[in-house]
Each structure stands twice: as structure tokens, then as C-alpha cells.
Amino acid sequence: MPAPVPPPVPGPPLWEAVAGLPLRVDELALEILERPTKMGVRLTTVVRLRGDGHEGVGEDVTYDPFSHSALQGWDGLPEVRGSWTVESFSAVFEGVSLFPTTPEHAVDERYRRWAFESAALDLALRQAGTDWATAVGRPVRPLTFVSSRGVGDPPDPATIADLRDRSPGLGMKLDLGRAWDADSIAALAGTGAATTVDLKGLYRGTPVDAPIDAALYGLIVDGLPDAWFEDPFVDDDTRPVLAPHAARLTWDVPIHDVADLDALPFAPKAVNLKPSRIGSLRELSAFYEACRERGIGTYSGGQTELGPGRGQAQLLAATYHPDGPNDLAPMPFNDVDLPAELPSSPLSLDVTTAGFRLAQDD
Numbered sequence: 539m540p541a542p543v544p545p546p547v548p549g550p551p552l553w554e555a556v557a558g559l560p561l562r563v564d565e566l567a568l569e570i571l572e573r574p575t576k577m578g579v580r581l582t583t584v585v586r587l588r589g590d591g592h593e594g595v596g597e598d599v600t601y602d603p604f605s606h607s608a609l610q611g612w613d614g615l616p617e618v619r620g621s622w623t624v625e626s627f628s629a630v631f632e633g634v635s636l637f638p639t640t641p642e643h644a645v646d647e648r649y650r651r652w653a654f655e656s657a658a659l660d661l662a663l664r665q666a667g668t669d670w671a672t673a674v675g676r677p678v679r680p681l682t683f684v685s686s687r688g689v690g691d692p693p694d695p696a697t698i699a700d701l702r703d704r705s706p707g708l709g710m711k712l713d714l715g716r717a718w719d720a721d722s723i724a725a726l727a728g729t730g731a732a733t734t735v736d737l738k739g740l741y742r743g744t745p746v747d748a749p750i751d752a753a754l755y756g757l758i759v760d761g762l763p764d765a766w767f768e769d770p771f772v773d774d775d776t777r778p779v780l781a782p783h784a785a786r787l788t789w790d791v792p793i794h795d796v797a798d799l800d801a802l803p804f805a806p807k808a809v810n811l812k813p814s815r816i817g818s819l820r821e822l823s824a825f826y827e828a829c830r831e832r833g834i835g836t837y838s839g840g841q842t843e844l845g846p847g848r849g850q851a852q853l854l855a856a857t858y859h860p861d862g863p864n865d866l867a868p869m870p871f872n873d874v875d876l877p878a879e880l881p882s883s884p885l886s887l888d889v890t891t892a893g894f895r896l897a898q899d900d
Contacts, residue, residue, distance in 0.1 A: 540733070540764050540786060543808040543835030546826040546858045550675040553823035557625035559662040559673070562589040563618050570606050571597075571844040575872045576688055581606045584845045585653040587618065587661045594661025595895060597847030598653035599814050602642045609650075612638045618654070627658045628818055648794065648817030649841070655819050656850050660894040669891050670853060679860040680884035681852055684709040684733045685867040686839075691715030692722030698729045705880040709733035711768075711839075711865045714748040714758070723761040732765045733863045739771030740791040752776045759783045766863065768810065772803040780804070790839065795821060796828045808835035808862070813854055814847065826858055837862025842872060849887075849896035856887050 567586040572579060583598040583606045600606065609615075616630045636650040663673055671678050685708055689697040693712055702708045711734040712726070726732055735758060738748035752775040759767060759779065768788045770780055780787065781804070790810035792798050794817070799806060809829065816822045829836050836859040840848055848869055855864045868881050888897040 540766050541863075543766070543788075543837055543862045544859065545833050546830045546836050547676065547860070548830060551823050551827055552674060552858075553820050555674045556659055556662070556819060557623065557628075559624045559659075559666060559668075561622045561624060561627055561658055561662040562665060563587050563620060563622065563627075563658075563661070564589040566615075566618055568610055570610065573844045574874055575842060576874055577842070577872075579603075580842050580844060582844045582847070583609060583653065585657045587654075587657045589661060590665050592661055592664040594657040594659070594664060594893065595846045595899065596653040596655065596657030596660065596850070597843050597845045598650045599841035599843055599847055600641070600646045600649045601841075602646065605637060605641060605646065608638050609636075614638060622658075624655075624658055624662050624819065628655055628820060631655070631818075645794070645815060649814050651817045652814040653847070655817075656813070656847070656894065659819060660846075660850075664893040667892055670857070670889055670894055674857065676857050678853065678856045678887055678889055680886050681856040681864060681866065682861050683852075683864045683866045683868075683883045683885060684711045685871045686711040686713070686736075686865050687867070687871050688713070692717045692719070693726050693729075695725050695729050698726075698731050701876075701880070702729075702731060704876060704878065705871075705882050707882065708880075709863060709883070711736060711863065713746060714738055714754075716749055718749075718754065718758070720757050720761070723757055727762055732762050734766045734768055734788070734865070735762060736768045736790070737770045739776075740769045750776065752779050755779045759786070766808065777803070788835075788837075790815075793825075796824050799828060799832070799834070806834050808837065810839050810865075811836050811859075812839050812841065813851055814841050822854075835859075835862060837864045839865035840867075843869070846895050846899040849899050850894060852885075852887060853889065853894065853896060860884070 565588040569584040581603045710731040750771040784804040788808040838855040
């Protein structure tokens with residue numbers, strides 16, 4: 539069995555800690571970031587909320603590159619200037635589209651909302667002169683992380699070894715590809731690096747679609763006994779293969795609201811709570827509480843952020859589930875050309891003295 543994934547650390551609920559924080563917004567600014575990565579050129583938008591001499595930031599990780607330029611020239615966003623609490627600011631986005639036209643994917647609305655809510659939280663804490671740990675009543679612990687950097691299809695043991703030379707002991711989250719077979723799975727097992735295999739079974743019509751094959755699923759779950767398996771496709775063919783390994787299945791793509799926990803084909807033992815996919819601070823807090831009460835393990839993942847969004851996701855993970863297989867490796871892991879040395883897990887975060895971000899993004 540893989541290393542256990544613990545549920546969220548007990549402590550004060552996130553929403554109760556931050557909902558009443560006062561917030562003053564005088565100005566909104568949007569900045570597009572662009573950077574080449576191993577997967578191609580990535581665009582995101584940094585949301586900047588300014589007020590009372592302070593600035594709060596968040597990051598819109600929508601994958602459609604054209605949606606970022608369209609947002610720049612659009613005057614249809616809700617009015618965010620004024621005096622609020624974090625709770626009343628969040629309510630502005632209920633039932634409101636943040637896109638000029640229907641976005642490519644429904645989840646894009648959540649990505650964009652998260653950018654505004656995280657920027658508002660950052661600004662509210664800065665205006666209050668309060669640091670993150672004090673505000674939520676919880677310590678920030680060293681962050682256990684894994685890397686999902688592509689290592690070939692099928693995974694190349696030499697590439698994995700090179701990554702682990704640069705970051706000793708690194709665990710890997712690997713996407714199932716079309717060239718996986720018994721030999722490549724055995725070679726992968728020999729590396730000892732496979733923490734999680736993302737079966738990508740819930741994607742359709744995307745560049746990351748993966749094969750849905752009961753026999754291949756069987757080879758993977760038997761050949762990698764110490765790995766978690768994320769987002770399998772479950773039907774009459776794959777269910778008999780997966781059912782004996784249900785305790786090793788985790789879920790990411792279908793997780794948006796707490797009700798999604800009850801809609802999964804197997805009762806979850808662990809879930810990937812991506813703040814940007816959930817979209818709001820209130821719902822993220824509800825997830826933490828529901829998973830803690832049910833004993834469901836939690837971890838988190840990144841969205842190839844280019845700016846403050848990666849640090850904010852790391853900060854949440856280090857506060858609520860620092861010991862899970864968090865797919866939140868520092869951004870140099872996404873560089874086209876890797877540096878000679880990479881950070882190792884667990885990672886101690888340098889947090890700002892006020893606000894909701896890391897010092898590197900200050």
C-alpha cells in the first residue's frame with residue numbers, strides 16, 4: 539500500500555477565520571503573465587486589488603490563452619470597488635459570469651473567481667496588518683510535494699533518475715500515456731519514484747486524454763503496489779479491476795463542491811483539493827471540514843501557475859494538509875531547462891509578515 543494520505547489538520551475552520559475581515563478596494567488591475575514551459579507557452583492573469591495603500595494579488599489559471607486577452611478589454615466584470623468584508627466580496631460573484639462569452643470549460647468560471655477571492659483575502663490581511671498563520675489560527679508546516687514534470691511516454695527511468703539527482707528523494711505524479719505496457723510499468727516500479735499515477739480517465743477531447751483499458755489498468759494497479767491512482771474511468775469493464783484497489787483510488791477532476799464526494803463511483807479515501815478548481819474560499823473551507831469529519835485524506839495540485847497562485851496553493855497545502863502527495867513542486871520544476879539543483883521535499887515556505895502569499899511574490 540502507498541503511504542497514507544491524512545485528512546486535513548484539525549483546527550479553526552478557514553471560512554470562520556477570514557469571512558469577517560474588512561476589505562477596501564479602490565482599484566482593479568489585470569496583468570497577463572506569459573512563460574514557456576515544458577508543455578508549451580502558458581498564459582495566466584494576475585488580479586491586483588488595491589486599496590488604502592496596499593495591494594492584494596491572485597492568479598487566474600484558465601488554460602484558454604485567448605480568454606486572458608479578452609478579459610483585458612472587457613468592461614463586464616462585477617463592480618469590485620468599495621467597502622466589503624471577505625464574505626460580502628465573495629457574494630458578488632455568485633451566479634455571475636466572469637467571461638465576455640461562454641468559456642471553453644465550465645470550470646474556467648471557478649478558476650477566475652478564485653483569482654479574485656484570493657486577491658481579496660491577500661488585500662484584507664494586508665490592510666489588517668495580519669499574517670496568514672495568525673489569521674487562520676494554524677501553523678504553516680514544511681510542505682511535502684511531488685513533481686508532475688513530464689518524463690516521457692512511457693516514463694523514462696533515466697529522466698526520473700536525473701530529476702531525483704537534482705532533488706533527492708523526489709516523488710513523482712505521472713500521467714498515464716498511450717505507450718505504457720508491462721515492461722515500462724516494471725521499469726517505472728524499479729525507480730521507486732511513482733507516488734501517484736493520474737489515469738486521466740475523465741478527460742475527453744483534450745491533449746491529455748489517456749487510454750481507458752481494463753487490462754492496462756490491471757497491469758498498473760498490480761505493477762505499482764505503492765502508488766495512488768487518480769481519476770480512473772469506471773464502467774462495467776474497469777470496475778472489477780479497480781474495486782479490489784478502491785482504497786488506493788483518488789479523485790481530482792470531479793471535485794468542485796462537497797456534494798461531489800458522494801457522487802464518486804467508490805467512497806473516497808483521498809481527494810485532490812485544488813483551490814482554483816473549487817473556486818471560493820467558503821467552499822474550500824467546507825471541503826476541509828467535510829474531509830476532516832469523514833476521515834478522507836487530502837492533498838492538492840497546481841495548475842502551472844506563473845505568478846502568486848502557486849505560492850498561495852502551497853501555503854494552503856502547508857497549512858491544512860502538509861503531509862499529502864501535494865503536486866505543488868516549486869516553479870523551477872516546470873522550466874524548459876532545469877537548474878542543476880532543485881528544491882527537495884519537504885519544503886519550508888517563506889511567508890510574508892502580512893497577507894496571503896509567499897515572500898517570493900511580495
